[in-house]
Amino acid sequence: MSKVILQIDGNNFYASCEQLVDPSIKGKGLVVLSNNDGCIVARNSEARKMGIPMGQPYFKLKNKLTQLNINVRSSNYELYGDISNRLMQLLRKNCEELEIYSIDEAFGTIKRPKEKCLYKWGKNLRTLVYQNIGIPISIGIGETKVLSKISNYLAKKTQNNSGIFDIGIIENKDPYLNLVKVDQVWGIGKRMSIWLKSKGITNARELRDMSSNQIKGKYGVVGLRILNELKGILCIPINETSSDRKEISVSRSFSDPIDSLEELNQAIIKYVLIASSKLRKYNQLSSAITVFTNTNIHSKDFYKSKATGEINIPTSDSRTIIKTSLELTQKIFKPYRKLTKAGVILHKLERNKYKQNLLFNSEFIREGLYQERLNHLIDQINNRNGRDTISWGSSIIENEWSPRREKASLIKTTNMESIPKIYAN
DNA sequence: TCTGGGGTCCTAGGACCC
DNA sequence: TCTGGGGTCCTAGGACCC
Numbered sequence: 001m002s003k004v005i006l007q008i009d010g011n012n013f014y015a016s017c018e019q020l021v022d023p024s025i026k027g028k029g030l031v032v033l034s035n036n037d038g039c040i041v042a043r044n045s046e047a048r049k050m051g052i053p054m055g056q057p058y059f060k061l062k063n064k065l066t067q068l069n070i071n072v073r074s075s076n077y078e079l080y081g082d083i084s085n086r087l088m089q090l091l092r093k094n095c096e097e098l099e100i101y102s103i104d105e106a107f108g109t110i111k112r113p114k115e116k117c118l119y120k121w122g123k124n125l126r127t128l129v130y131q132n133i134g135i136p137i138s139i140g141i142g143e144t145k146v147l148s149k150i151s152n153y154l155a156k157k158t159q160n161n162s163g164i165f166d167i168g169i170i171e172n173k174d175p176y177l178n179l180v181k182v183d184q185v186w187g188i189g190k191r192m193s194i195w196l197k198s199k200g201i202t203n204a205r206e207l208r209d210m211s212s213n214q215i216k217g218k219y220g221v222v223g224l225r226i227l228n229e230l231k232g233i234l235c236i237p238i239n240e241t242s243s244d245r246k247e248i249s250v251s252r253s254f255s256d257p258i259d260s261l262e263e264l265n266q267a268i269i270k271y272v273l274i275a276s277s278k279l280r281k282y283n284q285l286s287s288a289i290t291v292f293t294n295t296n297i298h299s300k301d302f303y304k305s306k307a308t309g310e311i312n313i314p315t316s317d318s319r320t321i322i323k324t325s326l327e328l329t330q331k332i333f334k335p336y337r338k339l340t341k342a343g344v345i346l347h348k349l350e351r352n353k354y355k356q357n358l359l360f361n362s363e364f365i366r367e368g369l370y371q372e373r374l375n376h377l378i379d380q381i382n383n384r385n386g387r388d389t390i391s392w393g394s395s396i397i398e399n400e401w402s403p404r405r406e407k408a409s410l411i412k413t414t415n416m417e418s419i420p421k422i423y424a425n
Numbered sequence: 426t427c428t429g430g431g432g433t434c435c436t437a438g439g440a441c442c443c
Numbered sequence: 444t445c446t447g448g449g450g451t452c453c454t455a456g457g458a459c460c461c
Contacts, residue, residue, distance in 0.1 A: 009461095033429085034428095034429035034430070035429045035430060036427095036428095036429065036430095037427090037429095038427085038428055038429045038430095039428060039429060041429075041430095041461095055428095055429095056428085057427075057428040058427080058428085059426080059427040059428080060427090060428080062427095075429090101460090101461080102432095102460080102461045103461075104461080105461070186459095186460080187458095187459070187460085188459085189458060189459045189460080190458085190459090191457085191458060191459090192458080192459085219435095219458090220435070220436075221435080222434080222435065222458085222459085245432085246432085246433075246434095247431090247432075247433090248431085248432095249430080249431060249432075250430090250431085251429090251430065251431085252429085252430080253428090253429065253430090255427090296428085297428080298428065341429095343430090345431095403429090404427090430461105431460105431461090432459105432460080432461085433458105433459085433460075434457105434458090434459085434460105435456105435457085435458085435459105436455100436456090436457085436458105437454100437455095437456095437457105438453105438454090438455095439452105439453085439454085439455105440451100440452085440453080440454100441450100441451085441452085441453100442449100442450085442451085442452105443448105443449090443450090
């Protein structure tokens with residue numbers, strides 16, 4: 001028995017979630033838009049077949065989508081998060097280890113019975129997930145994370161594989177690695193693939209066989225790791241425990257540009273409230289914050305600015321963080337600029353248990369306890385009833401510049417039982 | 426007219442210390 | 444005129460991921 005790595009993801013995850021809660025759109029083209037209805041971030045197979053590309057700005061394709069009668073949805077992260085949780089719970093029961101990698105993707109491990117292909121095992125898991133969660137998944141199996149990613153890619157690419165591929169059982173992987181273009185390899189992005197192509201490396205097999213020294217010289221251990229993983233040498237371990245966040249950022253594009261300090265302040269306050277509530281959810285404290293803003297990146301006189309400030313005592317208190325953030329907003333604001341985006345990043349995060357109180361200052365302790373209880377209460381109410389049910393006086397809830405979300409599905413996911421179950425044949 | 430958001434890791438270089 | 448060297452910590456920026 002040897003341990004193998006599984007890579008499992010939901011097919012066209014956001015689109016599958018939307019189809020799940022609205023079966024009337026099943027079988028028709030569907031795309032899901034990013035925040036602010038900016039770009040296309042997911043499309044179902046029908047939309048793909050009709051030639052709708054990924055990542056394109058919505059406004060450029062609006063007419064085409066209408067012509068082709070393709071359904072459009074604004075993204076509904078609450079829904080995708082709920083379905084993701086259910087999916088991961090089920091996967092955890094069926095794997096030995098599980099690392100949740102993203103909202104729609106996980107790495108797992110299981111033992112391989114001697115020399116046995118895991119196709120049948122994968123097929124059963126697929127059916128189980130479809131019956132219980134209602135979304136299709138793909139499963140890639142290999143000796144390392146990079147190879148299991150490639151397996152998953154091949155599982156999707158080839159119809160006959162029906163969503164499962166096990167490259168770990170294949171002795172001579174060359175014909176399969178030849179099928180995978182170098183920029184499809186996990187960890188090889190735009191820049192690296194340009195460099196690799198200039199060296200004559202075009203696919204995963206050539207990448208695996210290139211000189212270790214050559215890639216190490218250019219991309220250090222990062223490049224070397226990918227090469228080794230392609231050779232079947234495990235370099236990127238499974239990380240089961242979800243480690244503490246290192247930073248928390250909240251940013252949004254405005255539907256209409258803003259140009260006043262007051263509006264920028266309102267936006268920043270709103271983002272700090274979201275960020276600090278995340279901080280409390282993860283039981284963490286922050287002692288530094290960055291605020292940033294910019295004009296349209298595609299405009300001629302592109303302007304961007306950011307400022308970072310320290311917070312003396314690590315905190316998760318909304319009011320304390322707001323105070324620091326507003327001092328920083330003053331610094332980054334420039335009049336007469338059409339600002340299209342702003343955001344905040346909390347860093348220097350630590351676990352709440354390390355929170356240091358100023359021991360002999362009872363005034364501080366009383367104030368601190370009061371703040372904690374108040375923040376906690378606000379979080380509770382907002383978690384139950386939606387993010388903006390209760391807020392602070394200084395944050396205005398809906399503005400002209402609030403992100404666009406015109407095509408939102410109307411599904412409420414607070415009660416998951418309302419989501420229909422779909423049974424596979 | 427309209428081009429997303431939230432993360433991680435790595436590295437080079439500066440600041441600082443002895 | 445001669446102007447150390449090594450270690451650590453921090454930060455900004457690059458590259459990548461979903």
